[in-house]
Amino acid sequence: MNLHRLLLQRQAQGRPVRVAVIGAGKFGSMFLHQAPRTPGLHVLGIADLSIPRIRANLARIHWPEEAGAAPDAATAARTGATWLTEDSLALIGDPHVEVVVEATGDPAAGLRHARHAIRNGKHVVMVNVEADVLAGPVLAREAAAAGVVYSMAYGDQPALVAELVDTIRTGGFQVVAAGKGTKYLPAYHASTPETVWDFYGLTADQAREGGMNPRMFNSFLDGTKSGIEAAAIANATGLAPPEDGLAFPPAGTSQLPDLLRPREAGGILARKGVVEVVSSLTRDGAEIPDNLRWGVYVVFEGDTEYARRCFAEYGVATDSTGRYAALWRPYHFIGLELGVSVASAALRREPTGCSERWAADCVAIAKRDLRVGEALDGEGGATVWGKCIPSTRSSALGAVPIGLAHGVTLARAVPQGALVTEADLRPRPAGAEQALEMRAALQSVSKD
Known part of the structure; x- marks a missing residue:
């Protein structure tokens, strides 16, 4: 509740939080739009594979x-300008940088x-998030050992869900x-990149x-994101x-507590304490009026008669029994x-969500x-989609x-619908060694 006050203090001291932004795509650009409007923040540098793309964005x-006029990080720190560079490692390693925002998507x-x-x-x-899911718990451990923070990105849905979960748990629910x-x-x-615009009601030219x-x-x-x-x-x-x-499952906000409760209570869940994504469409394609397409939610339990009475007294959205309640943010x-x-x-040296396990x-x-000899094209491609298990x-x-x-x-x-295993692949080309090594390290994280 006091971050803005702390930022104002840093601004008054002439010590703004200096930030390196790696990747000037859509997410990075949205942050960059707000950063000059936020007292106490200074974007020291922006790194991307293409400086013309940085300038265009x-x-x-x-x-x-x-x-955007600084020729290097030291000048940027002295003048308050921003260094534009293609050398991400040099920017990250510069001693003036305090926080690194990794927004490449690779x-x-x-x-x-x-x-x-x-x-x-x-x-x-x-x-x-792609990198975080690949090996985030390993990075979190390395950051803790180094005395720095490794954090999810607030504004993206996983961090907002983690915040809701933390709020509810802190309240004892x-x-x-x-x-x-x-x-x-x-x-x-x-869906493939060639057919995707049909689902959005756009032509390829309009999208371009x-x-x-x-x-x-x-x-x-296609469900991957x-x-x-x-x-x-889940990891956070x-x-x-x-x-x-x-x-x-198709669900509007009014249906959350009735639907997302255990099966024995009339819901669809095999157990309590799960992560699930709800659809804004019914299975026949109709849009649900109070849908949560852009939002996040948490369903929680009032395990005593007193808690359930309080829910009723203060208009908390509950299931038909009053036992299961929902809280959500619509966008x-x-x-x-x-x-x-x-x-x-x-x-505060605190993450806004962190992959701890x-x-x-x-x-x-x-x-x-898929045929022998075909190359997989990864997230958003035409060959595979990503399933959470x-x-x-x-x-x-x-x-x-x-x-990977x-x-x-x-x-x-x-075959279609089958999970792809490492045994299905030919030897990997060079370049994935670090990612594979970090994936192997996840085994020890999962045992703790």
């Missing part, structure tokens, strides 16, 4: 021209950048289910004019993922809220019958995580 968000790059930041004593805000909303139909699992990335939008549509984010929520909260993946601001994570890490994984599932099951089956299902070739055929 900065122009789109009305970035102050004078803020899992392998995210792991590399986060490790470099931790080794250089920087706090890390991991926008890159048991969490029955928690998660997010999305637009989902079973047919979406087969709007600067919309077909792979990114396909990941949201939901699987990744559900795994991140300890809530259990469904044994065979998310069910995506999230994405990168526009990311400053909360930056300030929390730097000023390996409870869940997001694994590759064949979208169609328990980490114990993923480990036992040798499942290929969706974050790109640019690898099949040694044997995989």
Whole structure:
């Protein structure tokens, strides 16, 4: 409740929180739009593979021209300007940087950048959920050992769910289910970058004019992004993922406490304490009026008559028995809220959600019958989609995580709907060694 006050203090002291932003895409640009409007924050540098792309995105968000004029980090620190560079490791390692925002969306790059930041004593805000699900608990341990913060990104749904769960647990209630909303139909699992715009009611030309990335939008549509984010929520909260993946039940906010309660109480859950994603559409494609497509929720239990009476007295949304209640937030601001994570890490040394355990994984599932010799194209592609399952099951089956299902070739055929395993692959090309090493380290995290 006091982050803004602490930022004002740093501003008054002439010591703003200095931030390095790695990746100037959509999420990074949303944060960059707000940063100059936030007292006590200074974007010291922005790194991306293309400086012209940085400049184009900065122009789109009305970035102050004078803020991008620094030739190096030292000058930026002295003048309050911002250094634009293609050298992400140099920016991360600069001694003036306090917090690193990793927003590339590339899992392998995210792991590399986060490790470099931790080794250089920087706090890390991991926008890159793909990297976090691949090996976030390992990074969290390394950060703790180094005395720095490793944090989920506030404004993204996993961090907001973690906040709701923490609020409810701190109040002494048991969490029955928690998660997010999305637009989902079973047919979406087969979507490809070539067909994705049909589901959104757009032509390819319209999408191109709007600067919309077909792979990114396909990941949201085909269930992969939901699987990744559900795994991140499970790893941060300890809530259990469904044994065979998310069910995506259709539900509006008024239905949450009746639907997301145990089966013996009339709901759909096999047990209490799970993560689930609800759909904004009924299975026949109709939009649910009070849907939670952009939001997050938690369902919790009033286990005494007194608690249930209090629920009724204060208008808490409950199931028909009054025992199970729901709290939700209908939308999230994405990168526009990311400053909360930056300030929390730097000023309170607290993460806004953190992957503390390996409870869940997001694994590759064949979208169609895949042939020997085919190359997988990863998240948002045409060959596989990502399903959230328990980490114990993923480990036992040798499942290929969706974050490592790109640019690898099949040694044997995989039928549609089947889980892709490491045994199905030909030897991996060079470049994934660090990610594989960190994945192996997850085994020790899951045993603690």
